[in-house]
Every structure is written in C-alpha cells, then in structure tokens.
Amino acid sequence: MIKRITFASRRADLTRASFASVWPEAVAGCSEAPVDVRPARVTVATSLAQLNPGDATYDGVVNAWFTDDEHLARFDAWLGTAHGRSVRGRILQIIDAPASPEVVVDEVVLRGEDWLEQRWRDGSDQLKHLALAQRAEGLTAADFAERWEAHAGQISRPGTSAATAIPDELRGCAYVQNHPRPLASDESDESADAVESAYDAVNEVYFDDFEGLRSRIDWFEANEVGVSGDELFGPSTFLAVREVVVLPAPTPV
Numbered sequence: 001m002i003k004r005i006t007f008a009s010r011r012a013d014l015t016r017a018s019f020a021s022v023w024p025e026a027v028a029g030c031s032e033a034p035v036d037v038r039p040a041r042v043t044v045a046t047s048l049a050q051l052n053p054g055d056a057t058y059d060g061v062v063n064a065w066f067t068d069d070e071h072l073a074r075f076d077a078w079l080g081t082a083h084g085r086s087v088r089g090r091i092l093q094i095i096d097a098p099a100s101p102e103v104v105v106d107e108v109v110l111r112g113e114d115w116l117e118q119r120w121r122d123g124s125d126q127l128k129h130l131a132l133a134q135r136a137e138g139l140t141a142a143d144f145a146e147r148w149e150a151h152a153g154q155i156s157r158p159g160t161s162a163a164t165a166i167p168d169e170l171r172g173c174a175y176v177q178n179h180p181r182p183l184a185s186d187e188s189d190e191s192a193d194a195v196e197s198a199y200d201a202v203n204e205v206y207f208d209d210f211e212g213l214r215s216r217i218d219w220f221e222a223n224e225v226g227v228s229g230d231e232l233f234g235p236s237t238f239l240a241v242r243e244v245v246v247l248p249a250p251t252p253v
Contacts, residue, residue: 061243
C-alpha cells in the first residue's frame with residue numbers, strides 16, 4: 001500500500017501537553033471523508049518526551065494508508081472541498097506547517113507482519129522507534145533503496161564497509177521500511193518537491209513494552225548510531241513515539 005507520513009511540529013505557543021491532548025482528535029477528523037475517499041487506515045503518534053533527549057525534532061507523526069494513487073488523489077481532492085478544508089484547518093491550527101514535512105512512501109514490512117496485522121485488528125496503543133535519514137552522497141535513489149533493504153538489522157561503522165548486527169532483543173516486534181516514491185513530475189511547484197524529498201529513508205520498529213524501546217535507544221546512543229553518517233546513510237534523526245489507531249476506530253472490547 002501507499003502511505004503518507006506527516007511529521008508534525010507543534011505551534012510555538014502550544015506546550016507539549018496541550019498539543020498531545022488535541023492532536024489525535026484533530027487528525028481523526030479525516031474519518032469524516034466519504035467511505036470510498038477516506039484513508040484505509042490512519043495512526044497518530046505523539047513524541048515521548050522522556051525518551052527523546054533535548055527538544056525532539058517532531059512532536060507528532062501521522063501515517064495514512066491508501067490502496068493506490070487514485071485513492072490518494074481522491075482524498076486530496078476531498079481536502080480541497082469545504083468540508084475537507086474544515087478538517088484540514090483543525091490540524092493546521094495546532095501545527096507549524098512549514099516545519100511539518102510530508103513524504104509519500106511505499107511501505108515494506110520486513111519483519112513482524114503477523115504481529116502488525118494483529119495490532120491493526122485490536123487497535124491497541126503501541127510504542128515505536130523511528131529513524132529518519134537522507135542517503136549518503138553519491139548514491140542514486142534506486143541504489144540506495146536496494147542497499148537499504150539488504151542492510152536491515154545492521155548498523156554501519158563510519159568510514160568503513162563493516163556492519164554490526166543489532167542485538168535480537170533490541171529489534172522489536174516488527175520492522176518496517178518506508179521508501180519514498182518518485183517526486184511529482186510538476187517541477188514548477190518547488191515547495192512540493194521540498195516536502196516530498198524531506199527524507200530518503202524512514203524506518204519504524206515497534207515495541208510492546210517501554211523497557212525494550214528504552215534499551216534500543218540506549219544501545220543506539222552508546223554506539224553513536226546515525227551521528228555522523230556512513231557509506232549508506234547521512235546523519236540520522238531518531239524519534240520515540242506512542243502510536244494510536246484512529247481510523248478505522250478500534251472496536252470496543
């Protein structure tokens with residue numbers, strides 16, 4: 001499926017707590033779109049301040065899944081209607097739009113597909129570790145995508161081709177790679193290009209316990225993962241979040 005990922009920075013006059021209290025409900029407004037238009041699934045994630053050292057790059061993340069290009073186009077067209085603009089306006093009221101890039105990706109589940117399917121069915125809140133990166137200089141998008149998929153479960157050492165396996169206990173319940181789709185062909189819209197090319201790689205590692213997520217973060221910090229880049233990635237940004245499913249709404253137990 002196609003997925004659109006939005007990385008949200010809260011408005012400057014909102015506290016973390018204020019943003020977190022209204023963020024999921026604002027995004028859930030996309031359920032007001034007609035059935036054949038709305039995304040197949042939407043999740044909303046909020047940054048975990050206690051696990052993101054300093055000021056986190058983003059305060060929230062939205063994942064919206066679409067069956068194909070036409071489905072995504074129908075939803076975007078609806079956002080241009082009076083009702084759609086109202087829904088979009090609720091989100092724009094709480095985010096800093098210029099500092100909240102979006103990227104449209106092809107999702108590749110490399111591990112934990114069964115776990116994820118159960119997670120979507122029960123709608124439970126889960127923890128997630130995201131890595132956001134640009135490809136190393138000199139790599140084409142195609143070369144990077146091929147090498148990245150083969151690189152799963154490893155970290156590279158800067159300046160060498162050596163790789164170290166991430167310990168099994170730190171690899172979480174599921175691992176997803178998100179490969180950005182080609183840029184829109186209309187190059188006259190420079191702002192659209194800038195948003196689409198925000199990252200060359202976004203991965204997601206899911207955890208069902210806080211301790212496992214913290215252990216992964218601690219190990220990454222101890223091994224300086226993503227600090228200076230390597231032969232595959234440029235410097236990376238990491239984000240720990242709590243994710244909830246807002247569409248389709250979880251069925252009450």
